[in-house]
Amino acid sequence: MNVLTAKYVSSEDTLTVILNGEIDHHSAQSIREEIDRQIYAHRAKTVYLDLKNVGFMDSSGLGLILGRYTHTKEAGGVLKILNPGASAQRVMKLAGTDKIIPIEWD
Amino acid sequence: MKKKIVNETEFSFPAKSVNESFARxxxxxxxxxxxxxxxxxxxxxxxxxxxxxxxxxxxxRDTGEGRVYIKVRILEERTLVIIVKDTGCGIADITLAMTPLYTGDPSGERGGMGFSIMESFTDDLKVRSSVGHGTTVTMIKRLSKL
Incomplete structure (x- = not known):
């Protein structure tokens, strides 16, 4: 049930990480290194974490977002969140990450 | 007056992270x-x-050892009591552990928001803990009237 996968779409300046599944402590730990490898390989100006296919996210999702925010910054880019669902939005709002990490919809 | 128990269940499972989704x-x-x-x-x-x-x-401590025990009670007036218990290492300073953004995980990959989320997504949260004996978290959620 808590399988989390990622698809990567890159263009000249952007890397979009499309997450699919549920983000909890179990699923987050299996995917964070894979995402980091892509962030450092592409060194895109903007990295989008697309959450449109994420049906559930707890505070481990916050950890996943904040960790990728740090790594993207280190790689010279900016992290943005795309299409968060209601559950992700509530958790991000509670932690205040919506104030430091821009949210966009497409 | 104490509310009557309408229904209840309890179960336990090994403390393996793969069981997090099963539990919820x-x-x-x-x-x-x-x-x-x-x-x-x-x-x-x-x-x-x-x-x-x-x-x-x-x-x-993410060892996969030990068990997590869950009890759920449905009380009158659409009140839920959810108890999550472990018999692990316990929390030395509950107030510190419950501070928003505090995390006992040095990797920085956990948000430090676990207790804040439990507090904000339920109506009442109580944490009892004893070092070396474990922790019991009791959450009460009152559902809206139909």
Missing amino acids: YAVSSFCAQLDPTIEELSDIRTAVSEAVTNAIVHGY
Whole structure:
């Protein structure tokens, strides 16, 4: 049930990480290194974490977002969140990450 | 006056992270008999996921050893009591552990928001802990009237 996968779409300046599944402590730990490898390989100006296919996210999702925010910054880019669902939005709002990490919809 | 128990269930499972999703879906499936709103169900899932993750990651230090015990009670007036218990290492300073953004995980990959989420997504949260004996988290959620 808590399988989390990622698809990567890159263009000249952007890397979009499309997450699919549920983000909890179990699923987050299996995917964070894979995402980091892509962030450092592409060194895109903007990295989008697309959450449109994420049906559930707890505070481990916050950890996943904040960790990728740090790594993207280190790689010279900016992290943005795309299409968060209601559950992700509530958790991000509670932690205040919506104030430091821009949210966009497409 | 103490509310009567209408229904209850309890189960336990090994403290393996793969069981986090099982735990939150088992609890939300049991609560579904009260016909909660989608948002209430989502609150329950999230709060249970946080409590179970804390038990696995902090109570048992992510070793996969030990068991997590869950009890869910449905009381009168659409009141849910969810108890998540571990017999792990316990919390030395509960006030510090419950401080928003505090994390006992040095990797920085956990948000330090577990207790804040449990507190905010339920109506009442109580944490009892004893170092070397374990932690019991009791959450109360009052569902809206039908």
